[in-house]
Amino acid sequence: MALLAYALRRVGQAVPVALLVTVLIFLLIKLLPGDPAAAILGERASDSAVKVLHRQWGLDRPLPVQYAVYLRNLFTGDLGQSFRYRTPVTDLLPRRSTVTFFLVVYSTLLSVVIAIPLAVVAASHPDRWPDHLVRGLITLPLASPSFWIGILLLILFALRLGWFPASGYGEGLGGHLRHLFLPALTLAQPLLAILTRNLRSALIDVQRTTYVDFARAKGLARRVVLVHHILRAALLPIVTLIGVRLSYPIGGAVVVETVFALPGLGSWMVESILARDYMVVQTLTLVFALGAMLVTLVTDLVYPLLDPRVRLG
């Protein structure tokens, strides 16, 4: 099947890309000024103490050797140790990943669920007051920094109303859903606005074309027209944007994770870069790279399913 062959080809292409990314990040992080040993021991540490740690962590060997060691360990499943926490990265990764994954999926779902009705309303009355209202409603949070929205939501819903907890990840599925609702809502803002506007634009577009009029003329029920033709055609840019968003779990999530004190990958990544926790940065980058490529692949595979006119390269 053509789709399967394409998918396999892409998976094959993913390997050199992933390797290239690891090399890039390895070099980038090593070239950054700043020494993890000094960062951890503190600025008052003696030079000899710093050297001891360098030897312990293998940082005194030439770069190509270090990279080779890294690759070799990678293939045996050893992702290295976090300098900061003196714990294997593999011990710290599962919980952090779950938190971020949960958050990102939750927020994407919220964006989609809220965007569709908003876009439909706006597209049904283009340039009249419902359209302007929707546009205004989504612009306000879009144009506000996420940490601000987060704090305002916290003040309103956690403090004043007490409906949601103020921080942390919680226990159990119900607990997670409660703890993550406000952060997910905050994270959903930009995507929500972009989705609404793109969907609205696509809906207006498709509405205007003659095949819709023809279909209506043929007497198809309005509902059928709506679902089958319009949404399907408009979903292409939507899927792209969702794909882009899902492959950027760090960017938007850092702020939200910090404001809501969530132990996720985004804030971990930033903290690790700042502390020059090399192994963590390399592992996380690899995880993100693979994740991003996976999401891209899935969206690329979904295109032809949504619109048979699209042919895969």
Next chain:
Amino acid sequence: MSTLAPPQALDTSGSARAVTAGRATPRRLSALAVGGTLLLLLLAAAVVGPLVSPYDPISQDFDRLLQPPSWAHPFGTDNFGRDVLTRVLHGALIDLRIGLLAVVFPFLFGSLVGAIAGYSGGLLDAVLMRAVDVVTAVPFLVLVIAVVAFLGPGEVNVLFAIGGVGWVTYARLVRSEVLREKGLEYVAAGRALGYGRWRVVLGHVLPNAVPPAVIFLASDVVLIILTTATLGFLGLGVRPPAPEWGMMISEGREFLASGWWVATMPGFACMYTGLTFILLGDGVADLLRVKGQ
């Protein structure tokens, strides 16, 4: 589904418009008109404001810390006694500059890459898209921290980092649209009629593929201004004491309780700018759409 293709590209005589005559085109321009007006007002304020204001955006007044809005200070003063309105006005130019400069390159470069990839297909598409994958894989924050660590903090370096990463979304958006357009019969028809490849791409495919990118661009400008706020939140932003809105919001969030105006006023400015660009983006996209028909 029927094989009828939307008669957008081939029919340039306006018959498509005739079909949709019910929706009057002048209404479409209203988004452009309103957005344009707002932008002009913004530019006027950004240029005239600093000239007219009696205050300096940087000089401190330790006797007037965190004063609420008043006739003397319509937007109040901040934690250094600086007039917030003056800072917001000065910041307008800075943020407009950052927002626009940081989208122009990504939009142009990304759209071009996406169009080429989508239209060519095959090996070129694969290579370009894998390059996109690599760029996507480098976490934006790693890049920004690296740029700031190597080159120091400041506006230019932030632009550098944002531009280096931002083109990817445009590439993907345009590529997906081009893939869709490619499959439409008007393209094949055009080729059959002898239109050159480039004419088809530039004249018909691109204008139809670009609207989603333009719409995203409008949001992107705003997102970039907010990114500088986030970078400020993480300590990586524009060099203080520059009155950049994002930094002002980030620095002012500590005072949400004792001096809400310090963060909120630049926040309103962001919202105003956001609305401006969104309307402009919608207007331009509509124009492109009409033109392509």
Next chain:
Amino acid sequence: MHMPRSIRVALALAAAAVLTWIGSAPLSSPVAAQAMKKVIKFGVNRGAENLDPVTQDANPDIWAFMQIYQQLVRVNVKGDGYEPDLAERWTTSPDGRTWTFFLRKTAHFSNGDPVKASDVVWSLKRAHDTKGPWQWALEAVEDIQAKDDSTVVIHLKEAWAPFLADISLFSNSVMPEKFFKSATPEDISNKPLGSGPFMLVDWKKGEELTMKANPYYYEKGLPKTPELRIRYIPDDSSRIIALQSGEVDGIDYPPFSRIEELRRDPKLEAQLNPSTQVSHLSLNIREAPLNNVKFRLALAHATDRAAISKAVCFGNCTPATTFLPMTTVFFNKDSKGNAYDLDRAKQLMKESGVGTPVTLKVMYRSNDAIHQSTAVALKEMWGKLGVNLELEPIDRAAETQRYRANQFQIRITGWTNDIPDPSQLASYALGFTESQSYHSGYQSKEMDALIARGLRETNLEKRRQVYYEIQDLALKDSPLIILYYSPYTIAISKKMKGFVQMATGPWIFKDVSVEE
């Protein structure tokens, strides 16, 4: 085109249903029947990373493991004296070179093992031999021996004035030899085992640290509350909201700008605890124009410390005079410091011969709002002298590297005394050997001699005179410019009783109880 009413209604109902379901899930709440809470929840702005007393160097780590470990001798809360901890009493030989500590026999580690002199010897030898940031604390020690199970004898190279302060340092915590002898550094850092009131039960790195009462703790009836959770909430506003909503019972480091507001909250108590902290500017005096002492003094006199305190601490800090934190022993209360005097500054500027305008760069940690405010204020102030100050916010690791490599002109930084004795700071900041005088390059024979005397002079009054001279000389030579002393900020619920923070920083939780 119109969205059918039925669809709209359905969507609205669905949304309402989801929100209701989510919002009605029961909040985890403490059992209402008890009078006192069983868990203390404390929110902090930095998470602990390494709980090994010998190798860590960050307050969050120290203040956390201080609930778990004990030392021979403990600094008192005010920070000006010492109390027995694991040692019931101690004696000094007449020549001051031999100290004998008598351990209490009731102390036990949380695994039930008694604390023996051999444990003390092992722990102190490890602290002495390991190349870490605290080796200096035992530099005067020649030998440590266990005379019997509850007597430890320490021989010093010479009589050492600050020895009691040094031995009370948290890096000299007593750890169980049997348990840790063959442990890896990772285990020592991740699985602390001490004799203090609490023991570590669970540690979700970067999230929450959970401790429970040490069943073998020697003080009967303590800790008052059997469980302590330290939760990492990095954002200041979120941490305050967590306190206000009751999710945590207390927090550290609320920003100075919020203290007024927290004071006015009837349910909360805002604390400004005296600290051993001093904020200052490190200068690199190796090159022009900072190698010119009159120029440095001009800058010092052009610094309006009261204004900085207002802008940065909202008036909650004290403008500094000498380089010692004001809670330190032998702090010279009568010193005027290099006080703000713009005319004098301009005069000194002229005398220095440094031409204006002159550009200086100030480096500081980029995510620190306080340092940033300080830099912005200084830029304005020094501008009046014709000095153009350029701000260089840099991320932490890069900043540390440049500091250690002496690649800076001015650096905004601060110091917290870990012991209630001026010797630690004097040696580090003004003595060349340890750190090239705070990396300034300042090397003065006179100063080095004074510092050496200060470490060895055992007569209290004579020692005071030495440190007064050190303070005056530091002001005269001005290799650093002192800014202000800032208290620790804490905010707790009024229901929390018995919370204490030591002047050197660590919290004491064993006496804390929280009402329901």
